[in-house]
Amino acid sequence: MPTRQDLPPVVELRGVEKRFASGLTALAGVDLAVERGEFLSLLGPSGCGKSTLLRIVAGLTPLSAGHFRLSLGGQNGRRGTAGRVGFVFQDPTLMPWSTVANNVLLPFRIAGRSGEAARELALAAVRAVGLAGFEDAYPHQLSGGMRMRVSIARALVTDPELLLLDEPFAALDEITRLALNDDLLRLWEERRPTIVFVTHSVFESVYLSTRIAVMTARPGRIAADLAVDLAQPRGPATRSSREYAATCERVSAALGAAMAGA
């Protein structure tokens, strides 16, 4: 029986470059491997190509040079990786004409599953992000934080092996952001998907991740690859621990060095 160590990394990038038609080079030689079950944060200044990197991993943007491989378990269906990769954008990106339940159901509808089983899974996902009772609400009736929860529920509904989040909490207020951080941690602990989380917050990345890849300013490269050895499971007590403060300091220093060196 293969162990976790025998399996190839879920995401493998070697020498990945991205140049846009405008001549802008977003990424220059990115090497990165994301292991199964990891919570990896991509940390870097605005405009360093973090989001571009995430879109390449999702298969939404082609790369200009280098190698990229996605190794997901299970069979490769007709629709390729559909449903096995979840994506959460910076904006909630909901369909305003659909209820919360129907927004979360979308991945199943696209896959041609709209039966009772799919609906049950969607409702369970809505409950899992703490929105029980709001199944029939429309997005414009919800707060920004609640909309983001719907977006996360939609990404989780297919129980993906890989979850990609692109600065999902950047537009939220501090209180909502902290609450959603804890919710995301809880969901990760329950289901253990591999997570790649893009952020420009040192504190957020340290609190959430098992590993942090620090990127340089554009054109982006991985400048430092740091393991975060804080005790699991994490919670509000983590934030007041000495190890947390020390790690934040270490990551800040790495980020400072990455930006100075670029």
Added chain:
Amino acid sequence: MSAQPWLRIVAPAAVGIFLLALWEAAIRLAGVPQYILPTPSAIAASLWTDGPSLLGSLLVTLRITLAALAAAALLGGMIALVFSLSRVIEISLFPYAVILQVTPIVAIAPLIIIWIHVPFLALLVCAWIVAFFPIVSNTTVGLNSADRNLLALFRLYGATSWQVLWLLRVPTALPYFFAGLRISGGLALIGAVVAEFVAGTGGAETGLAYRILEAGYRLAIPRLFAALFLLSVTGIAIYLVLDFISRRLLRNWHESAAAMEEE
């Protein structure tokens, strides 16, 4: 500032009554003859006596208007769908839609009436030409306005282009379609009236536009105004009905409709 609901009706009504009274008084005092400018009371009297026959004519015009609007909604929506499916078709045909739109209908109505022998159909085509463009152009914009991230999400989940169209592009376009429809409602009526002016009377059925012409020839100016009044009321009614329908359907759809609800 939010006014009381009753004020929204009472205030404009009061202004209207005041203006009508002023009109009535001015004409009586200055002794303007009825065939130059009739008093509101004379128009009201004409509306009462000629009402039944005018309403019959209104029905004729209304039938053309509504048929043209339905055709504009259906064909306009379909043309926009085709445009959204193929950029090449859109680029090739859109200029001709513009040409059709900017050509004055008065100029081409006589040709259409000569080419199409069935009067109802000829008038319908004229009204349709005036009415279809706002629906085509608005719906085309709407179909191309789908959220970029939602499009990416659909791709991520392996959606077919039909799914993208029906689950994303069409719902996105619906508010745009209705905005176009509200404009087209008024235009269809104008198109029908203009075509009737050019066509004159087409057999036994006489539309409201021809009654206006006829009243003008006979210097029956109060009746002319009465017919005009009916036309305006019809135009307003069409707008209000379309507005009501689109608000009902889009209640949970679009920011603009939602914001109006909260007022």
